[in-house]
Amino acid sequence: MPRLIDNLVHFNGKHDESSPALSHKMGLVNLRDLVEATAHKWYKDNEKDSTKAKWGRTYNWKELVKEIDWRSLKVRHDPVIYTDLEMPGAPKNHILFRSSFLNDTNREQDYNLKAVRRTVSTCSFSIFEGYTTEQTASLELQVPLPKCVLEASTGFRREYTLEQSRDKQVEEELTWSVESNIRIPGMSQTTAELIVQEDEYHGTFEIKSYFVGEIRVKLYKDAQEILSLEFGDLEDLFPREKGFRKDSRGIYRITRGECKARFGISQKVELHAKPLPTQDTNHRTIQQQDLRKNSMKDLPAPSAPVTILRELVATIN
Structure with a gap:
């Protein structure tokens, strides 16, 4: 009693x-x-x-x-405990910066490429089984990120706190920078692209909590x-x-949820070069255009169209 x-x-x-x-x-x-x-x-x-x-x-x-x-x-x-892991597949490329360098001389030229860009990595948690509370620090749930996400050096913190809601999304900003010299051969055009590779992760997790x-x-x-x-x-x-369940350690509740993350893992610079038309090529192009013009001189001039007017007479019975 x-x-x-x-x-x-x-x-x-x-x-x-x-x-x-x-x-x-x-x-x-x-x-x-x-x-x-x-x-x-x-x-x-x-x-x-x-x-x-x-x-x-x-x-x-x-x-x-x-x-x-x-x-x-x-x-x-x-x-x-993370289960049902969906490991990242082939990274996806995203072009953050593109610049073209034109060298219309016969001499090789050097250019300085410098760029700074920022991307945002996102990670979301969703709880579909467990408990919620009011704003009480001692009852908050700490959810660490899976190992494969942490090892990718994504900019995320090691773990995140799920406060009073069942869903949480975090964003971390990453800065990507490049500075290098690019050598452009004579009579050519080179396009430089700063590319960031991103991976994705999706997995479920569970945590046993004792009260x-x-x-x-x-x-x-x-x-x-x-x-x-x-x-x-x-x-x-x-x-x-x-x-709720009870074992030798006391009263406990299982929390289950899922984690989704999209994050940048690496950067690279790709160079795409193509030659510019030479003077000989331009000269041949002009000659071909003149030949086409000369071949049309002997053709008869087109005649003017003939318009036929017909008078319509109304017949009255």
Whole structure:
């Protein structure tokens, strides 16, 4: 039986571990909703013994302000496990910069190529099974990036925090620069392209999170504290039908989600050269044009078109 001690109620109930196991895919649960639901149930069953004994009256649950103290609740996360890995395929090329150099002399020329461009690498996390909370640092979920993404030197941090939402997208800016001399042969045109290669990653992950400690709920009416409830056994708050399980280490919940990333991995400069037309080539082109003109001199001049006018006479009967 719960005991009322200085307006503080302790809970130490147990759940029946023999209940049939449910599906592991339980979706998302909000810890605040679970705590408030349990507190509400107790309040309905005991409001006359608790509030009326102390305040001489009872209060409507909807009129009360609920304040949850999470400070004594700790969450310990096991290492993340990535599954269903879709390894990056052939990198995709993206041209960030293009410049053409024209040398219409017979001498070789040197040009300086200098360019700075920026790209954005993106990474998104989506949670489709697990728990959400209010803004509580101790309950935040740290999700590290998979090894293949980190090893690509993409500019991402090693891990990211999923705060209170089920989705998160991060962007990291990368700077690509090139500075080199390009030698252009005489009578030629060279095009230089700065190309960045990008990879993509898509995989699912899961994290087992253990909950340790206690949670306190304070109820207020018009800024006056009416009741303080302390949940000392987390099995009262986190039941099996909501996806929580218990082993020798304690109460835990599995979080499952997916990670998608698009990131630059390398850069390269490609040179494409082609010769310019020489003077001999230009001379032959002019001669060919003159021959075409001369061959048309003996052709008869085109005659003017003849227009035939016909008068239409209307016949009246």
